[in-house]
Amino acid sequence: MKAFENIIKKIFGARVRALRTEKGWSQADFAFECGLHRTYIGAVERGEHDISLENIKKIADTFRVDIAELF
Template structure:
């Protein structure tokens, strides 16, 4: 079943995913190796990085810990766009 998110929600999910991908690559992990490291499925991580997943808080904690950052460091404010 496909979840439907508002445009604003999708923007935030995509920003989170892009930040996770940026930090993962900077840490030198492949998506598969990182998923194994933090105990999450590779396809789940792919969905997170593409902004397709509404990530559970405990999974955010796992991701942040695997990247050596605080959970808050995963969040960036998406750029404002005109309506």
């Protein structure tokens, strides 16, 4: 399962990056709006961080979408 678990982080990160750049937001601006650190958002977008549900919720709220729309 390890490979698939890595894939979900990559897929999620790519989705976050796509939505963020679509809105023309920098990582720093987006991170600030989420209440998270820029380096943390960078790691999430690269699929390197196993993000928790509360932080997924912060990202969804910043994009003003439901969590389901991030998957």
